Amino acid sequence: MQHGVVSGAYIATGSWLHRMDPRAKWLAVLVWMVSVLLARPLWGYPVEAATLAVVLATTRLPLSALFRGLGAIWWLLGLSALLQLLYQHGGVVLVRLGPIVVTSVGVRLAVVYTLRVVLLVAGAALMTASTTPLALSRGLEGLMRPLRRWLPVADFAMMLSIALRFIPTLLEELQSLRFAQAARGARFDEGHLWHRMRALLPLLIPLLVLSLRRADEIALAMEARGYGAASERGALHPLQWRRADTLALAGAVGIGLSGLLPGPVLGAG
Amino acid sequence: MARHEHLRNMVLSALFAALLVVSGRVMIPLPWTPVPITLQTLVVMVAGALLGPWWGATSVVIFLVMGAAGAPVFAGGAGGAVVLVGPTGGYIFAWLVAVIGIGWLLRLPIGGRHVRLWIAVMLFGVVAIDLLGTIQLAAVGHLGFGEALLAGVVPFLPGDIAKAVVTVGVTEAVAAALPNLPGTAPLAPNPSTPKPQRSIF
Numbered sequence: 001m002q003h004g005v006v007s008g009a010y011i012a013t014g015s016w017l018h019r020m021d022p023r024a025k026w027l028a029v030l031v032w033m034v035s036v037l038l039a040r041p042l043w044g045y046p047v048e049a050a051t052l053a054v055v056l057a058t059t060r061l062p063l064s065a066l067f068r069g070l071g072a073i074w075w076l077l078g079l080s081a082l083l084q085l086l087y088q089h090g091g092v093v094l095v096r097l098g099p100i101v102v103t104s105v106g107v108r109l110a111v112v113y114t115l116r117v118v119l120l121v122a123g124a125a126l127m128t129a130s131t132t133p134l135a136l137s138r139g140l141e142g143l144m145r146p147l148r149r150w151l152p153v154a155d156f157a158m159m160l161s162i163a164l165r166f167i168p169t170l171l172e173e174l175q176s177l178r179f180a181q182a183a184r185g186a187r188f189d190e191g192h193l194w195h196r197m198r199a200l201l202p203l204l205i206p207l208l209v210l211s212l213r214r215a216d217e218i219a220l221a222m223e224a225r226g227y228g229a230a231s232e233r234g235a236l237h238p239l240q241w242r243r244a245d246t247l248a249l250a251g252a253v254g255i256g257l258s259g260l261l262p263g264p265v266l267g268a269g
Numbered sequence: 270m271a272r273h274e275h276l277r278n279m280v281l282s283a284l285f286a287a288l289l290v291v292s293g294r295v296m297i298p299l300p301w302t303p304v305p306i307t308l309q310t311l312v313v314m315v316a317g318a319l320l321g322p323w324w325g326a327t328s329v330v331i332f333l334v335m336g337a338a339g340a341p342v343f344a345g346g347a348g349g350a351v352v353l354v355g356p357t358g359g360y361i362f363a364w365l366v367a368v369i370g371i372g373w374l375l376r377l378p379i380g381g382r383h384v385r386l387w388i389a390v391m392l393f394g395v396v397a398i399d400l401l402g403t404i405q406l407a408a409v410g411h412l413g414f415g416e417a418l419l420a421g422v423v424p425f426l427p428g429d430i431a432k433a434v435v436t437v438g439v440t441e442a443v444a445a446a447l448p449n450l451p452g453t454a455p456l457a458p459n460p461s462t463p464k465p466q467r468s469i470f
Binding site: 026080117124155159160162163171194196198200205207211212218222 | 272273276277279280281282283284286287288290291294295297299308311315319327331332334335338340341342355356412427428431432435438439442443446447450
């Protein structure tokens with residue numbers, strides 16, 4: 001059981017990336033995703049990987065921060081690469097072992113697909129590693145502000161903050177419920193599927209009831225402090241867009257565009 | 270009073286989104302596949318049944334936004350929009366359909382609430398999620414529909430059905446303890462019982 005799942009993704013190093021306006025970081029991540037999806041692999045991927053290396057070096061974030069987001073996808077990534085390798089045929093036959101045929105097209109698709117997913121995850125991971133959950137939700141709120149006439153943007157951002165704030169609390173609660181049940185002799189790690197599911201009932205029902213009761217208290221506390229009374233909520237530290245944010249965003253767009261350039265085309269496209 | 274209700278429902282949705290993340294950390298390994306199952310679909314079904322279609326969907330959307338932003342909220346600590354557009358993303362998008370479907374079906378004035386709950390979790394919690402998930406798995410993973418079913422549904426079907434059954438038990442237990450949730454309030458089992466006093470206002 002890990003603690004502080006979401007806050008655990010944040011690594012404070014106080015770098016330029018950490019000081020960036022969260023709105024700029026959201027936009028940069030969007031630009032990053034689009035540019036990875038559109039990039040020409042042979043030229044764009046090395047440029048993007050180099051960008052990651054530079055950002056990592058200048059922000060003193062550990063390499064592991066980039067790949068934490070992959071989680072169990074590693075396994076799926078490997079499986080899909082294997083499937084591409086075995087079932088996508090075309091180009092030059094590289095290996096022929098009985099029924100197994102590996103062609104150059106299969107190899108290319110497997111490599112490109114895997115790299116694409118890794119680059120996408122790594123780019124988004126930079127944002128979560130350098131931004132606190134609260135700043136993330138405020139950045140999103142700031143960007144969606146133009147929509148506030150049609151959508152309850154502020155309410156949504158509030159819900160996002162509450163959810164992020166209570167993940168560690170609920171994890172802790174789950175842990176103590178687990179201990180309480182274990183003290184009564186409950187086993188969660190043996191028996192077949194159905195037994196394991198049944199063993200989780202005395203954890204789930206109290207967890208749900210506890211958190212749903214708490215919703216009432218939180219709502220009351222918010223009301224007592226006048227939430228929703230003013231037409232617009234202010235902030236103690238308003239977000240500030242600096243010239244550095246514009247520069248960083250322009251850099252992201254530049255790198256994205258450079259990935260679209262023809263560059264050295266070696267049979268890929 | 271109406272504002273308190275609205276605020277409380279907002280907080281409920283937020284806490285359910287947090288519960289969705291937490292339940293992704295409770296893993297049950299299956300001996301026949303390397304991918305463990307989590308309790309996330311169970312919480313999705315409970316959200317639909319207890320919060321109703323609107324607030325249930327809100328909590329799933331909050332969860333999706335957290336995940337798309339790269340927070341490690343998906344099963345096994347994965348995160349990022351790439352999970353959603355990847356081969357298994359369909360199973361997660363389908364939650365939105367499931368949560369709305371379950372909440373909606375429970376509000377239909379047909380049969381008893383208990384019967385509707387069984388139908389809803391089986392139809393939307395198992396069939397709809399697996400069907401939509403398989404479509405994306407087949408499309409993104411370049412697989413045939415049959416292969417996708419074999420890879421993405423068959424190994425998990427016993428777990429899915431077990432989760433649906435547990436959902437019914439959990440929902441009824443929680444609804445009995447808290448009879449005025451948005452998904453249960455209009456159809457409280459016994460309307461003659463006085464509403465418990467909730468606030469001093």
